[in-house]
Amino acid sequence: MDQTSLDVMAGFISFVIAAILFTAIGIMICKNKRSQTQATQDPTSIIVPTPNPKQTTITVEEIASFDPSLQISMSDIIAATKNFSADLVTSDSRLGIVYKAELPNGLKLAVKKLAPDAFQGFMEFRSELEILGKLRHRNIVRLLGYCIAGAERVLIYEFFEKGNLDVCLHDLFSDCARFPLRWQTRIKILRGVANGLAYMHALEKPIIHRDVKAENIFLDSQFEAHIVDFGLARMVKAEHTHVSTRAAGTMGYMPPEYEEGFTTATVKGDVYSFGILMLEVATGRRPNLPVSMNGETTSLLKWAKDMIAQNQAKEMLDPNIWVYGSTGLDDSKILE
Numbered sequence: 001m002d003q004t005s006l007d008v009m010a011g012f013i014s015f016v017i018a019a020i021l022f023t024a025i026g027i028m029i030c031k032n033k034r035s036q037t038q039a040t041q042d043p044t045s046i047i048v049p050t051p052n053p054k055q056t057t058i059t060v061e062e063i064a065s066f067d068p069s070l071q072i073s074m075s076d077i078i079a080a081t082k083n084f085s086a087d088l089v090t091s092d093s094r095l096g097i098v099y100k101a102e103l104p105n106g107l108k109l110a111v112k113k114l115a116p117d118a119f120q121g122f123m124e125f126r127s128e129l130e131i132l133g134k135l136r137h138r139n140i141v142r143l144l145g146y147c148i149a150g151a152e153r154v155l156i157y158e159f160f161e162k163g164n165l166d167v168c169l170h171d172l173f174s175d176c177a178r179f180p181l182r183w184q185t186r187i188k189i190l191r192g193v194a195n196g197l198a199y200m201h202a203l204e205k206p207i208i209h210r211d212v213k214a215e216n217i218f219l220d221s222q223f224e225a226h227i228v229d230f231g232l233a234r235m236v237k238a239e240h241t242h243v244s245t246r247a248a249g250t251m252g253y254m255p256p257e258y259e260e261g262f263t264t265a266t267v268k269g270d271v272y273s274f275g276i277l278m279l280e281v282a283t284g285r286r287p288n289l290p291v292s293m294n295g296e297t298t299s300l301l302k303w304a305k306d307m308i309a310q311n312q313a314k315e316m317l318d319p320n321i322w323v324y325g326s327t328g329l330d331d332s333k334i335l336e
Contacts, residue, residue, distance in 0.1 A: 065145035066133055072156065074149040077101060081111055091164055091215065095229065100159065108159040109144065116151065135207075139196030141218065141228040160226060162219035165189060169214060169284060180320035185223050186281045192225030193217055197274060200227075201267045208265045212273035213253045213287075214280060252276065252288030252300065279304055284318030 063073060080101035081088055091098045096114040103109065132143040132155075144156045162168060168181060181189075193212075200207040209216075209227065216229045249258050255272035257264070276287045279300060290297035293306065307316050 062148040063145070064129070066142075067144045070144050070156070072103070072145065072147070074147045074152070074154070076103065077111055077147060077154055077156070080109065084113055091167075093215065093229065096155075110157040110159045112155040112157065114153045114155065135200075137196055137199040139192040139225055139227060140199065141226045157228070160218040161221040162223065164215050164228075165217040165219060165225070165281075166214035168219060169281065170286060180284075180318070181223075183321050186321075188223060189217070189219065189225045190278055190281055193227060193274065193277065196225065196227040197270055201270065206267060208267060209270050209273075210265050211249050211253070212270055212277060213250050214277060215250075217277075249273070250288065252286065276301065282318065283316050284320055 065071065078084070080103050081099040084097075084099055088099045088101070089097055090100050090110065096112050099111045099113065101109045101111045129143070129146060135143075142158050144158060146156060147154045197209065197212070200209065211229065212227075216227060218226045218228050220226065249269075253273040253276045255269045258269060279285075280287050283300070283304070285291060285300055287300045289300075291300055291303040293303050298306075304316060307313065
């Protein structure tokens with residue numbers, strides 16, 4: 001890789017750090033302002049479904065499909081996942097486990113079996129589906145339908161060939177990670193995530209994801225990014241920039257006020273998490289793991305700030321990029 005490319009990458013890293021720092025400062029300023037007005041906040045500004053005790057328990061099977069071509073039942077899902085076989089698990093989170101499913105006609109699906117405590121009640125589950133059903137963007141996962149049978153709740157998504165970004169970056173034994181992602185592909189992925197978040201934040205009732213991280217970014221066969229897992233998302237009125245909910249997120253990606261116990265969700269929180277994701281994609285390091293520097297351990301963000309201060313931006317970049325970064329081969333060709 002020539003000197004010009006190295007300089008461009010170093011400049012990109014510097015931009016990421018600066019963006020994160022400015023976002024963090026803005027968040028802390030807004031946090032102080034919010035703490036002064038939170039006590040007088042109009043409760044009608046928060047979109048929260050009104051619980052109905054009669055709807056908290058489902059005793060019969062309920063099926064909904066948002067794709068006219070998809071007609072499926074819980075028994076079909078059980079058969080397609082081989083009774084939710086551990087061999088078909090593609091990802092796992094506190095909200096549930098995702099399985100690869102294949103119907104008799106060859107259609108591949110991603111089936112998310114929700115954890116019993118993934119939602120506070122059935123009304124919250126319905127609210128989640130209402131949000132997901134309205135999202136239409138190339139960089140946001142498409143919900144195809146859902147099934148409910150007794151206490152079981154299952155979401156049905158389109159299937160993504162490459163799995164999630166976390167696997168592609170860090171799991172050396174995955175099909176996606178057999179060859180490191182080229183720099184151009186990493187930029188494409190980040191641009192897709194940015195476009196998806198911008199779409200959510202610009203809606204008439206903006207949606208705040210609250211858990212932007214590599215595990216929630218899935219990649220299709222062309223390495224196009226798709227944001228998934230809106231279990232922590234909340235819809236807010238256009239005239240307000242926040243909604244109070246319980247604390248949520250993932251250590252390493254969470255903005256400072258989330259880690260300090262403030263549960264007010266903001267668009268800036270998503271932007272901060274996206275900045276951390278950019279840093280992870282560029283460096284190949286997990287944000288929730290400590291980094292060793294000068295015999296001491298520190299966070300990824302502090303390490304990056306120190307490296308920039310010492311004019312070592314180039315040394316921050318993922319060394320795996322160099323392996324295939326100058327071959328001229330497309331990732332989709334390499335991985336065939």
